Amino acid sequence: MDWVLFAIFLASCFAAGSTGALFEPGEWYRRLSKPSWTPPNWVFPVAWTTLYLCIAGAAARVAPLEGSHYAMAFFALQIALNTLWTPVFFGLKRMGAGMVVLVALWIAVAATMGTFWTLDWIAGMLFLPYLLWVTIAGALNYSVWRLNPEPQPN
């Protein structure tokens, strides 16, 4: 493992993850009707920290491999979409637009996992929890969006 390379990928995850601290759920999210299976708030930063370590490790394994160009393009796409979701959902409070971003993110993560897997199965495995979590996040975004009337954008 090239740790400098890992650190750069982890920095890209940190940029994405910083949105969780900058755009806090706050009163608006607390008051929303949520499905019974909504994870408690403390689960989210723990899950994301774990996932970011996994995907940065996966990227550091795959990047130096020959033929990793599509894998790297999909990685860039998913990290940009990941950075986008929190400001749209918690910043703008636009649950429908958040759903669009999440569907795009899910596709990008699946494509990243698929291309990683063909190059290095361990890297592919390291993306699996991320895809599962984005699936849960998508189900949660959808449920919350359906359970609550969409507020006007700020």
Next chain:
Amino acid sequence: MDWVLFAIFLASCFAAGSTGALFEPGEWYRRLSKPSWTPPNWVFPVAWTTLYLCIAGAAARVAPLEGSHYAMAFFALQIALNTLWTPVFFGLKRMGAGMVVLVALWIAVAATMGTFWTLDWIAGMLFLPYLLWVTIAGALNYSVWRLNPEPQPN
């Protein structure tokens, strides 16, 4: 040029650029004191569209080259930071935090340009306008931040 690869990188730029439509400058930005050299509003989407086409093209040239792993890691970092800036500045209206993101973005863009240049000088050249624009954006963020008392975060 692999056009599918180009399209994936351009999609990552589109995710970053969509923040410009989602988090509009609006009344708050209009009322801020701005330096005399502030570009008119219409320049920003034109500049960003051009820059995104250039950097997606550069990435599609560099990604398939041997030894492009650092270049790809820096590309992922800069596109995540690029996605982050607009929501922080125009969404949260946090000019100081926006400055921190812009400084990090500048460093990431410079590192991306440097690593691209060693692999393919044309790709490096395609990043130069982006670095210049981020420098201008940084100077503008700094000036606006200094000229206006920081409002409370939302």
